[in-house]
Amino acid sequence: MSISKTYNPRETEDRWYQYWLxxxxxxxxxxxxxxxxxxxxxxxxxxxxxxxxxxxxxxQDVLIRRARMxxxxxxxxxxxxxxxxxxxxxxxxxxxxxxxxxxxxxREKFMEYAWEWKEKYGGIILKQLETLGAxxxxxxxxxxxxxxxxxAVIDTFIHLYKKGWIYRGVRxxxxxxxxxxxxxxxxxxxxxxxxxxxxxxxxxAPGNETDxxxxxxxxxxxxxxxxxxxxxMADSAICINPNDERYQHxxxxxxxxxxxxxxxxxxxxEYVDIEFGTxxxxxxxxxxxxDYELGLKHNLPVIDILNDDGTLNAxxxxxxxxxxxxxxxxxxxxxEESGHLERVDDYKSQIGFSERTDAVIxxxxxxxxxxxxxxxxxxxxxxxxxxxxxxxxxxFINTYRHWMENVKDWCISRQLWWxxxxxxxxxxxxxxxxxxxxxxxxxxxxxxxELRNSMSEVEKGVFRAQAAAEIRQDxxxxxxxxxxxxxxxxxxxxxxxxDNKDINYYYPTNDLVTAPEILFFWVARMIMxxxxxxxKAPFKNVYLTGIVRDKIGRKMSKSLGNSPDPxxxxxxxxxxxxxxxxxxxxxxxxxxxxxxxxxxxxRNFANKVWNAFRLVKGWEIDQSLENSNSTAINWFDxxxxxxxxxxxxxxxxxxxxxxxxxxxxxxxxxxxxxxxxMIKPAYQQPIDPETFSxxxxxxxRILKLLHPFxxxxxxxxxxxxxxxxxxxEDCCIVAAYPVSGAINEDLLKDFGAIKQVVSEIxxxxxSKQISPKEALTLHVKVGSVINYNDYNDVISxxxxxxxxxxxxxxxxxxxxxxxxxxxFFIPMxxxxxxxAERERITKEVEYLxxxxxxxxxxxxxxxxxxxxxxxxxxxxxxxxADAEAKILILExxxxxx
RNA sequence: GGGAGAUUAGCUCAGCUGGUUCAGAGCAUCUGCCUUACCAGCAGAGGGUCACUGGUUCGAACCCAGUAUCUCCCACCA
Numbered sequence: 001m002s003i004s005k006t007y008n009p010r011e012t013e014d015r016w017y018q019y020w021l022x023x024x025x026x027x028x029x030x031x032x033x034x035x036x037x038x039x040x041x042x043x044x045x046x047x048x049x050x051x052x053x054x055x056x057x058x059x060q061d062v063l064i065r066r067a068r069m070x071x072x073x074x075x076x077x078x079x080x081x082x083x084x085x086x087x088x089x090x091x092x093x094x095x096x097x098x099x100x101x102x103x104x105x106x107r108e109k110f111m112e113y114a115w116e117w118k119e120k121y122g123g124i125i126l127k128q129l130e131t132l133g134a135x136x137x138x139x140x141x142x143x144x145x146x147x148x149x150x151x152a153v154i155d156t157f158i159h160l161y162k163k164g165w166i167y168r169g170v171r172x173x174x175x176x177x178x179x180x181x182x183x184x185x186x187x188x189x190x191x192x193x194x195x196x197x198x199x200x201x202x203x204x205a206p207g208n209e210t211d212x213x214x215x216x217x218x219x220x221x222x223x224x225x226x227x228x229x230x231x232x233m234a235d236s237a238i239c240i241n242p243n244d245e246r247y248q249h250x251x252x253x254x255x256x257x258x259x260x261x262x263x264x265x266x267x268x269x270e271y272v273d274i275e276f277g278t279x280x281x282x283x284x285x286x287x288x289x290x291d292y293e294l295g296l297k298h299n300l301p302v303i304d305i306l307n308d309d310g311t312l313n314a315x316x317x318x319x320x321x322x323x324x325x326x327x328x329x330x331x332x333x334x335x336e337e338s339g340h341l342e343r344v345d346d347y348k349s350q351i352g353f354s355e356r357t358d359a360v361i362x363x364x365x366x367x368x369x370x371x372x373x374x375x376x377x378x379x380x381x382x383x384x385x386x387x388x389x390x391x392x393x394x395x396f397i398n399t400y401r402h403w404m405e406n407v408k409d410w411c412i413s414r415q416l417w418w419x420x421x422x423x424x425x426x427x428x429x430x431x432x433x434x435x436x437x438x439x440x441x442x443x444x445x446x447x448x449x450e451l452r453n454s455m456s457e458v459e460k461g462v463f464r465a466q467a468a469a470e471i472r473q474d475x476x477x478x479x480x481x482x483x484x485x486x487x488x489x490x491x492x493x494x495x496x497x498x499d500n501k502d503i504n505y506y507y508p509t510n511d512l513v514t515a516p517e518i519l520f521f522w523v524a525r526m527i528m529x530x531x532x533x534x535x536k537a538p539f540k541n542v543y544l545t546g547i548v549r550d551k552i553g554r555k556m557s558k559s560l561g562n563s564p565d566p567x568x569x570x571x572x573x574x575x576x577x578x579x580x581x582x583x584x585x586x587x588x589x590x591x592x593x594x595x596x597x598x599x600x601x602x603r604n605f606a607n608k609v610w611n612a613f614r615l616v617k618g619w620e621i622d623q624s625l626e627n628s629n630s631t632a633i634n635w636f637d638x639x640x641x642x643x644x645x646x647x648x649x650x651x652x653x654x655x656x657x658x659x660x661x662x663x664x665x666x667x668x669x670x671x672x673x674x675x676x677x678m679i680k681p682a683y684q685q686p687i688d689p690e691t692f693s694x695x696x697x698x699x700x701r702i703l704k705l706l707h708p709f710x711x712x713x714x715x716x717x718x719x720x721x722x723x724x725x726x727x728x729e730d731c732c733i734v735a736a737y738p739v740s741g742a743i744n745e746d747l748l749k750d751f752g753a754i755k756q757v758v759s760e761i762x763x764x765x766x767s768k769q770i771s772p773k774e775a776l777t778l779h780v781k782v783g784s785v786i787n788y789n790d791y792n793d794v795i796s797x798x799x800x801x802x803x804x805x806x807x808x809x810x811x812x813x814x815x816x817x818x819x820x821x822x823x824f825f826i827p828m829x830x831x832x833x834x835x836a837e838r839e840r841i842t843k844e845v846e847y848l849x850x851x852x853x854x855x856x857x858x859x860x861x862x863x864x865x866x867x868x869x870x871x872x873x874x875x876x877x878x879x880x881a882d883a884e885a886k887i888l889i890l891e892x893x894x895x896x897x
Numbered sequence: 898g899g900g901a902g903a904u905u906a907g908c909u910c911a912g913c914u915g916g917u918u919c920a921g922a923g924c925a926u927c928u929g930c931c932u933u934a935c936c937a938g939c940a941g942a943g944g945g946u947c948a949c950u951g952g953u954u955c956g957a958a959c960c961c962a963g964u965a966u967c968u969c970c971c972a973c974c975a
Contacts, residue, residue, distance in 0.1 A: 006937065190972090197975085226975060273974060281975055290973050349974090363973090398901060399970055406971085516969085551908090553968085584923075585909060590902095591968080593909065601924065604937040611935035618934070658911070661923065676934085683933070759941085766941050772932060800932095858916090863955040872916050879917070 003617065007610035009574025012716040017130060020715075025068075025733050026135045028075035030505035036067035037075045037509035039488050039539075040136065041522070042144060045080035046087050046121045049128035051548040051556050051594060052515060054566045055586060058579045059545060060513045061134050062656055065708040067510075068135070069737035075506055077491045078126060078136035082118075082145035084419035084480045085179045085356040091117050091418065107417050114418050128567060133575045133711045135733070142491045144483040145420070152495035153420040153483045154436055156533070161434045165372040166412070168424070168432065172289045173368050173411050174352065177310030177324075178359035181415040182368050184479060185408060186521050188352040188361050197347035198229045198332060199278065201340045202238060202255040205263050218249050223342055225277030227349060228287070229335060230327040233260055233316045236291075236300035237283040242268040244279050258340040259331070260317050267298050289363050302365060308415075310362060324362070369413035369422060369476070376528040377407045383527055383537045390541045392654045396519060403520050410525075412479045419477030427471045442467045485525035488512075488538035495533070509539045516544040543654050546591035553593060569599055576710035577603035583660050583709065605664060606713050609706065612672050613717050616695055619681065625688035631790055632678040633694045634744065635751050639670050640701060642748060644740040647705065663705050671702060674755070678794050696723060701738045753784070753819050754791050760817040761799040764826060768815070775802035776826050779811050783821030783885065810896055821885045823893075834897050841897075845890045852883040 020026060028035075038060050043053060060076060068074035091114045092102050102110060122143070129136065142149060160166045173182040203221040224238065235257050240247045254265045271294060272281045285295030286304040295302060305316035310324045318334075319327045335341040352361035381404040383389040384397060391397050413422060424432040425441035430448070435441035442464055449455055455463065489495060494503040508530070514523060523542055530538035548556045548563075556563035569578045580602030586592040627633075643666040650659040679695065681687045700723065707714040711733065718732035765772060778801045780788055788795075792804055810816075811825035813832060818824070858864050858876055865873060 003934095005935070224975085228975085271974090276974060278975095284975095288973080288975080290975080293973090350972090393902095395902060396970095402900070402971065519970095547969095590910085595909085597924075598909085600937075604935095607937050608935065611938085613934080615934035655911090658922095661911090664923080672934090673939085680934090762940060763942090766929065769929085772930080772940075858955075861955050864916095865955090867955060868916070875917075 003614050005611070005614075007574070007607045007713060009576060009606070009712060010571075013131070013133070013575055013712045016712055016715045017133065020135065020731070020733055021138075023729065023731070025731065026076070026137050027139060028073055028137050030501050031073055033071065033073040035075060035506050035510075036064070036070075036072035037077070037506045038064055038511050038513065039077045039491055039509055040079060041512075041514045041518070042079045042081035042142075042484065042487065043125045044083035044086055045118055045125075045143065046083070046090055047125050049125055049132075049566050051563050051566060052545075053125070053129075054132065054578070055545055055548055055582050055592070056513055056515065057129055057132060057134050058582050059543065059586075059656060060511075061132070061579075061711075062583070062708040063511055063513070064135055065711060065733065066651065066737060068733065069704065069707065069735060071736065074135075075140070076134070076136045077140045077142065078129070078134070078138060079140075079142035079487075079491060080122060080125065080144070081480060081484055082143065082419060084414055084416050084477060085176070085181065085183070085354075087114065087118070088416045088418040089179060089357055110417050131567060131570055131575060133579070135711070140491065144480070144487070144490075145418075148493060148496050149483060149486070149490045150420045152486050152490045153478060154423050155495055156486060156529075157423055157478065157482075158434055158436065159533075160371060165375065166369060167372070168367065168369050170365060170367050171370065171411070172292045172363050172365055174354075175308070175362040175364035175366070176354040176357055176359050177306075177308065177362055178357040179354060179416070180308045182364075182366060182411055182413060183354055183356070183361070184411050184481070186481075187355040189355050190350045190352055192348055193351045195227050195347045195349055195351075196332075197225050197227055197277070197345040198335070199342040199344070200224050200226065200229060200232065200258060200335055201342055202258060202280075202282075204250075205254045205256055207253045222247070222250060222255065222280050223278045224280050224282045225345075226282055227347060228284075228328065229331045230312070230319075230324055231284045231287045231305065232257055232282065232331070233262075233312075233318065234284045234286050234303045234305040235262075235264055235282045236285050236295055236303060237264050237298065238266045239269050239272050239281045239283050239294060240266060241270055241272040241274050241279065243270070244272075244274050246279065259334055259338065267300075269294060269298070286365055287363055292363070292365065304365065306362060306364070310359075368411050369424075369474075369478075371410040371412050371482075373407040373410055373528075376532055377404045377524075379531045380404060380524060380527040380537075383531070389527060389537045389539065392541060392543045396516060396544055400519060400524065404524065410479070412482050413474075413476040414479055415475070416477050419480065420483060422474040422476050422478060424474040425471050426474070427467055432474070438468065438471060438473070441471060445471075481521055481525060484522055485529045486533070488526055488530065489533055503534075507534060507538065508536050511541045511543060512539040513543045513545060515547065517547070519544065541654070546586060548594050549591050551593055551595045556594065564596065569596070573599040573603040574606060574712070576606050576713050580605055580660065580664075580709055583657050586657050605668070606710060608668055608672060609702075609710070609713060609717070612667075612676060613699070613720070615676060615680070616699060617720065617722055619692060620686040621689050621692050622686035623689055625686065627688050627690035628793060629679045629688075629691045629694075631747075631794060632675060633691065635747055636670065636675040636698060637741070638744040638748050639675075639751075640666065640698065640738075641740045641743045643670070644705070644738060645743075648740070660709050663709065667702055667706070671698065674798075677798060699723075700735070703732055704735050704738055707732050707735070750786050750791070753786055753822070754794060756819045757795055757824060758798045760819065760824065761795075761801070761826065764815050764817070768828075772800055775800050777801070777803040777805075779805050779807045779814070779825040779827070781807050781810065781823040781825070783823065783889070786820075786822065788822075810893065812896060816893060818886060818889065821882070821889065823889055838894060838897055841890050841894050845887055845894070848883050848887050848890070852880065852887065855880045855883065 040060065041056065064074045064076045094117060095102060095113060126141065157166060174185065174188050176183050201221045201223055222238065238255055240250055250266050251268065254263050256263055272279065283291045283294050283300060285292045285300055285302045287306065303315055305312055306324065307313045312319050312322050312324065312327050314320055319330055322330065332341065353359065354361055381401060384391060384400055391400060423436055424434055425438065426432050427445055430445060433441040433444045435444055445467060446455065446460055446463060486495065488509055489503065489507065492503040492506050493500055494507060512523065526538050530536055550556055550562040554560060554562055566578070573581065578599050581599035584601060585594060585598045643662055647659045647662045650662065679691050703714040703718055715732045719726060761776070782788065788806065795801055796804055810823070811827060814825035814827040815832065816823060816825045855876055859880065
């Protein structure tokens with residue numbers, strides 16, 4: 001049976017994934033083992049896999065697979081987020097395509113459509129995770145809007161309301177005119193945008209005589225600079241700085257708003273920056289946060305001229321019904337025509353955009369629900385500062401602290417339907433009742449009335465009936481993050497059943513892997529919720545991944561079209577190849593400049609492993625043969641253990657890409673290029689049984705190290721008959737992860753020299769154009785403690801040496817080289833180029849002398865001797881001795897030439 | 898405007914407590930090889946004033962100060 005020359009991922013991946021599922025290897029239930037838990041950052045239920053997910057989930061899978069192999073009870077909880085704005089927007093768009101407008105639908109009907117949509121597209125992203133190899137416990141898949149999780153949201157709301165941490169009030173909020181909902185501060189993305197700054201004339205209204213006199217030579221208008229001319233109809237005042245020399249004559253006067261001729265007062269406030277623009281500010285309380293506050297201070301009317309969808313309403317008097325941006329252009333035109341527009345400048349400024357819909361955010365005054373953050377922020381900050389929750393990389397601690405110390409109340413109501421409806425009930429002029437159900441709300445109303453006047457049972461009955469007919473539930477839903485922040489608790493039913501086996505076992509979870517962009521949105525709030533509802537932070541480590549960018553540093557995004565489809569990549573390079581490619585270019589905590597060539601490298605690596613296997617697989621065993629490779633075997637064993645220490649080290653610091661690179665080099669260089677080459681029998685020769693079984697042993701260990709990174713190929717090879725008959729449960733995915741054993745330092749050190757010897761010989765071959773097939777003679781004049789007898793076979797094989805002898809004198813007519821203080825000679829059949837040789841040696845001597853000089857300078861420097869640590873000085877002395885010995889040998893060589 | 902981080906080979910990055918693990922790795926490049934595991938490969942080689950300028954020190958990629966460039970986060974200047 002012949003094996004393909006290249007590894008073909010498509011033949012193996014799905015097969016093994018199905019096998020793992022069948023064997024329930026991903027399944028976790030509480031037992032006596034130590035738990036290792038990760039909850040997935042739930043992707044949007046309607047989303048599709050992008051490169052960010054890919055990176056994120058690869059990392060999680062590596063961590064979870066390693067933990068599983070280490071014998072921990074590994075549990076990776078998957079699920080999706082209902083993503084209210086995003087999903088609702090998609091559903092609305094989908095309906096529109098079918099000619100259905102949301103406003104024509106009842107809430108119930110709309111929800112029906114939405115659920116239908118969710119059922120249809122909801123599973124896609126999770127299916128895609130499977131192709132990546134994600135070993136999630138699918139039996140635990142949760143959805144943030146399923147019944148239990150929704151109940152948790154409502155209970156949480158009630159709990160916080162009772163604590164006084166949730167309140168309702170009129171505030172300036174970030175309004176998304178596209179989504180027609182309020183959004184939180186964190187959902188507003190600021191971007192710098194090229195704009196126009198319009199300089200608009202506001203003519204003065206007639207004032208009193210004396211003012212007229214003093215300002216005779218002054219203009220009869222003032223100029224306002226604004227980026228938003230369409231809001232002039234909402235102006236309530238003009239504000240100047242009282243200290244502004246230029247405008248003393250304006251005090252107490254008023255102006256007319258252009259076009260609509262409404263008279264508004266000129267007020268004074270030091271808030272106004274004299275330097276900026278014209279030093280005059282139009283105050284528009286309804287459409288700017290600062291102006292709103294200024295308005296409160298000066299008791300100005302609030303004139304809201306915008307509809308929820310961003311069009312002008314009747315209050316605007318003109319351009320009613322026009323969109324705000326269209327209105328801006330038109331009004332500029334009108335102003336110009338009427339002589340009110342002085343000039344227009346280009347201007348750059350920061351504008352807020354909705355994270356979800358990308359619409360320009362409109363500051364809007366509205367009645368919303370808020371959640372107080374200050375009390376919850378304190379302990380949440382403490383967890384991170386005292387290290388109970390570690391942020392990786394640590395640089396995020398500062399950012400986290402800054403946010404927590406300046407946290408503002410969280411606007412949690414959204415004017416949407418897709419989500420958990422706010423459990424507030426309104427009845428006549430009563431204060432809203434916060435209750436789980438209408439029935440409970442009515443009972444609450446009854447007990448309120450009880451306080452005022454007792455009710456008979458009959459009266460209560462009448463009241464119930466009446467209230468049931470009139471009571472109305474709040475129309476809004478809560479922010480999606482108001483459910484996501486409960487995720488690490490709610491996925492284990494920690495609200496429904498706070499003392500259940502799962503939550504007690506899995507909570508707090510171990511690692512959270514997520515993007516730094518949602519540190520505040522999500523991570524910080526999860527810590528708050530964890531403390532508030534469980535008294536413990538929800539995880540111990542937060543690994544913040546980088547952002548996936550393209551080769552030239554742009555963030556990968558759908559709109560730029562610079563993001564490859566991860567599924568295509570998997571098709572092309574195999575899941576293992578893509579996973580490796582992903583990790584190769586993701587330094588811990590930094591953004592990664594992704595390029596497809598990394599996947600190629602990953603694929604090549606898989607192929608290398610595959611071919612190493614093919615080699616071993618092809619060997620015949622001759623039971624009568626003695627083991628002639630014990631040196632090589634001992635060396636690789638030590639080398640493996642040495643590498644494993646490094647690998648573990650990197651894992652502990654979450655430096656996965658370095659762990660991977662260490663494994664990569666161990667496999668490619670040490671195992672394939674050195675070990676296998678050392679033990680490889682000559683063509684069509686059999687191998688001895690001891691070497692063979694040692695090699696299989698190593699191969700298994702390597703597969704285990706590789707498995708978290710490359711689950712599919714490792715599982716495929718694991719089951720080859722070469723390893724003997726395996727039981728159905730004996731799989732790489734659950735094989736015991738290697739533990740580092742003894743390391744023979746001396747052997748490793750010797751091998752360093754041996755490798756050098758081999759390299760030097762290969763070098764001589766290549767520079768003298770001697771074919772690798774031509775066997776050479778090698779002599780060594782030993783100056784070190786290395787016993788070359790032990791390495792006779794190894795050197796002979798790797799460098800194709802037919803005769804390797806020790807000599808006590810220099811060999812003439814030979815190419816020579818030095819390894820440490822050991823001299824090697826290769827007798828040459830052709831004449832040695834004496835000049836070239838002399839030049840080479842002279843160069844080396846020169847270098848060594850220079851080196852020696854610098855060492856001598858150090859050693860003769862008294863201050864160095866006084867200040868440096870003894871071991872450093874000792875080291876310098878050794879360097880000196882080494883250099884001197886080498887120089888001596890080389891100079892002798894020069895002589896003998 | 899405030900804060901954080903970065904700058905090391907063509908590219909992506911390591912470089913822990915200043916001292917031969919101190920200038921490294923992988924990829925790419927160049928030069929040889931179709932050496933029957935692998936051309937998705939093998940064997941070699943080249944490549945860097947460690948952003949710049951000063952300082953501290955016996956000694957600096959590493960510590961300090963300043964400069965430049967870049968990235969990110971936060972912030973209501975019309």
